Amino acid sequence: MTFDLTISDDQRQILDAAKIMLGRNYPQSRLRDSNACDSMTPLVEFGAFVLALPDTQDGAGFSVVEEALLHAAFGRHLVSPSSMAAAIGLRIALATGRDDLANAIGTGEIKVCAGTETGAGMLLFEPDGAAQAILRRADGIRLVDLAEADIIPQTAMGHGRPVARATTPAAVSNNAPAGEDLNLIATLLTCAQLLGVATGARDLAVDYAGIREQFGRPIGSFQAIKHHCANMAIGVDMLSAQLDMAAIALRDRREDAAFQIAALVRLAPKIALSNARLGIQIHGGIGFSAEADAQLYIKHAHVLGALAQGKDLLSLPAPLAPLEEN
Amino acid sequence: MQLDPTADDLIFRESARVWLAENVPASDAPHEGQPARKYATDWVARCHSGGWSGLAWPEAHGGRGLSAARLIIWYEEYVRARAPSALDCTFVALNHAGPTLIACGTDEQKAFHLSRILEGRSIWCQGFSEPGSGSDLASLATVGKVDGEHLVVNGQKIWSSYADIADYQELLIRTEQGSQRHRGLSWVICDMSLPGITVRPIRNMAGVSHFAEIFYDDVRIPLSDVVGKVNDGWNVAMTTLGFERRTAAIALQLELSVKVEDLITLAEPATGTATAHLLADLRAEAAALRAMTYRTLLREPETPFDGSMMRLVFAELSQKIHRAAIDILGPEALVAGRWTHDYMESYSETIAGGTAEIQRNIIAERILGLPREARP
Structure with a gap:
């Protein structure tokens, strides 16, 4: 059938496996007593960040359709937006020829957090241990190296999960945003x-x-x-x-x-x-x-x-x- | 999940587009009475002669038996070509009565009625609601007593669109004396020219009379006009409603996307203004309604009630679009015009066919599994 919106067997299998993995590692109750940043290790082991990469790039060969279904499951478990940041950071690293960086993100050696720019600089979400950030600005997204950034933890809205301010590194404005x-x-x-x-x-x-x-x-x-x-x-x-x-x-x-x-x-x-x-x-x-x-x-x-x-x-x-x- | 047209689909789309470009009437549809009937039946007859009527009907009954994919393609072209609204006086015949006869009718009933419907030769109206039975349809009280080979019908129906110009009515009546609720009802073909039927048109808030109340005084309907079994009318009626969820609404739902585009053209909003934000929201909701429509057609529903969410989104989005149009027009909206008329008509969207409140109860109870309301 050429027009069919049924969830396929493959997609169902991914979702079933994700449900078990998320229930085990990211029960919502984890957030009752602790505001610690989510570990990305279970997602790395699940292959979440390479799900939609082609086989030729050591990916699982699925598409953004499967990846979107998977990220909806992440959202249900309130998984850190670092999960989105890793999936995108890895792609930006590949697209800019930084294969080592892509590899390190894929294996979880390098953590990427998510961030957005406000009038006062960068706002980073769950930044602990992150060496890179996906930064959203009005003109697009960028992968930003946090080595030069001065990261200052802030109290989050409603004393929620970790958030930090950081000055935007000068190099950011010189680089074009990702495609x-x-x-x-x-x-x-x-x-x-x-x-x-x-x-x-x-x-x-x-x-x-x-x-x-x-x-x-x-x-x-x-x-x-x-x-x-x-x-x-x-x-x-x-x-x-x-x-x-x-x-x-x-x-x-x-x-x-x-x-x-x-x-x-x-x-x-x-x-x-x-x-x-x-x-x-x-x-x-x-x-x-x-x-x-x-x-x-x-x-x-x-x-x-x-x-x-x-x-x-x-x-x-x-x-x-x-x-x-x- | 695929939305990939085949080469044949593309040829089909092109042939639909070409036919519509040559055949869609240039004038707008009249709102009421015989002119409305003539316009709508001429259009159905023209579609029929071009091979474009009964698209979702099975081929064995004169339809084209198109797949969901082809229906989607046809209706996309249909609304983009601004073809006449599907919700005219032929709607009940093509989308309710015909499919019900196909599912539950006798060979004689099908042989007589189906071709008349497909060719635009007969108009049907619905006879379900009563003054005391609106949301609570199962409490209906119009009775039919068996007398020899006839049912003798007495009572009153109301909110029946186009009853004043209809040839036939799908009539739901209580045929088992003393029966309660859904039991003891029958679904009957009522010839609107029978003695004892009085139709009183009701003017609606848009200022036009396309619905009516109907009085039945000893109306003798042949038992051969009962569809399905006597006293099994509720199941027959549910068959019709189930069909409606899948196909009849496609055109109406996609039409809202075109209306939003018309509204954007009308408003020409400057970037960043409140009007621009409102129109962007409406455009996004129309896109989502389209996505819901396709999903309903192209995926097995998880419950038989899934379509009720789409229906409610349609009804409320339709009202939002028309309210936005009135705001954009400003005082000019106070002079009768297309947007003003459609705005007035749109008030019925959250009432007809089950109020928004009843729909929400159904969603909560039947889809989400919340406990039933305490009943008196």
């Missing part, structure tokens, strides 16, 4: 992780609504709660459909790839945040506490949202524009 294709892949994977956050927030809230009782019955039997949950489910369905569309367009180098990615990035941060916020509300008092997991999704959605940037959607040609009238 547009890598920019699109970085956006795709970040949005996939946002889908995972939206999905995780939905599931946590739906589970809680089914067990928490008030007025003698589960709160999930009340319409007000049901409708919040339905809205979360709709957001997940929209976003995952658009993620598939964008990933396929990018894999197949279709001419609407940039449009589909720009549409995706318009939706992903909003839906992830909306689901995370509804999740807090459904949990009530415990949702506002740092002792329950609901709040973790808000903070993670904000971090990923800061890393998700796309082209102006209105500047791109639409695939379903009306045909010229004769």
Whole structure:
């Protein structure tokens, strides 16, 4: 079949294996007591960063479609955005002929963290032990060597996971950003992780609504709660459909790839945040506490949202524009 | 996951594009009455003579039995060519009544009705809702009593689109005396010219009369016009609704993408303005609705209710687009025009065919598995 959006057996196998690996190494409960940066070692061993590289580059030969599905699973487990940074950093190193660096990223010897530029310099997420950073700036993404950077840890929003400021090394502005294709892949994977956050927030809230009782019955039997949950489910369905569309367009180098990615990035941060916020509300008092997991999704959605940037959607040609009238 | 057209698909797309370019009517569709009927039936007849009607119907019943991929290609071309909206007075016949007869009708019923529908010779309306049975359809009270070879029907239906110009009605009535809820109903073909039927058109908030209420006073309908078994009407009705989820909505959903493009052309927003942000959001949501539409067609659903999420996104996005149009037009929106008319009509989107609130209940209970509401 030429038109088929079924998840293939290969894709299912990757997701099943990932589920086991993530459950073992990145249970959401790990974040209750510790704000330590996530280790990337289990992901290296899983082959996550070389999943979509061709065999000729020691990759597993899959595509960005499989990689996007995998990163959605990462997002569900609130895995550090360093996972996206490694996958992209490795590609930038290869594209610029730095095979040793690519190899070191692939084996986990060199850690890459994710960062974005603000008016005050670089903001790095979970930077501990990172020698390189994927930096998002208005003009694109770059792989930045942190050797020269002065990294100053900061207290994160809501005392969340580690964040640091760093001065942007002078060399950054002299180098051209990575190619547009890598920019699109970085956006795709970040949005996939946002889908995972939206999905995780939905599931946590739906589970809680089914067990928490008030007025003698589960709160999930009340319409007000049901409708919040339905809205979360709709957001997940929209976003995952658009993620598939964008990933396929990018894999197949279709001419609407940039449009589909720009549409995706318009939706992903909003839906992830909306689901995370509804999740807090459904949990009530415990949702506002740092002792329950609901709040973790808000903070993670904000971090990923800061890393998700796309082209102006209105500047791109639409695939379903009306045909010229004769 | 593939969206790869074959060489034959490309030829199909080209032939669809060429045919549409030559045949799509230049004038806009009238909104009501006989002019609406003539415009819509002429269009169906033209599609039929060109080999473009009943695309999703099986070939054995006069359709083309197209694959989901071909339907997608056809409707992409259809909306880009600005072909007439699929939601006109032929919608019920082509997308509800016909498929229901194909699934549940007798050979005689199929032989008589199917070609009439495909050729644009008959118009159907729906007779489901009643004054006391809206969201709670299963509480319906219009009765049919068996009398010899006939059902004698008494009661009232409402919100029936195009009942004033329809030839037939898909009528859901209670045929088992004293039955409750979904049991004891029958799905009946009602000839709208039968004695005892009174149609009173209802003007809607857009100022046009395309729906109506219908009164039945001792209307005698032959038992041979019951579709499926007597008292099994709920299952027959569910067959229709299941079909609707998969194909009937494609054109309407893709049409929203074209509407957003029209709105961008209308507004010409400057970069970075609030209007530009709003239009970018609408464009993204229309893209996602298109992705949901394709997924619904091209992937086995996890539950039979998955389509309800897509339906709700469609209804609410349609309203958002039309509200944005009114904001962009400013005071000019107060003068009747295309956007103004469609804006008024769009208020029905979150009501007709199951309110947004009922849809959300279904999503929460049937997809997410949340506990059923406490019932009185």
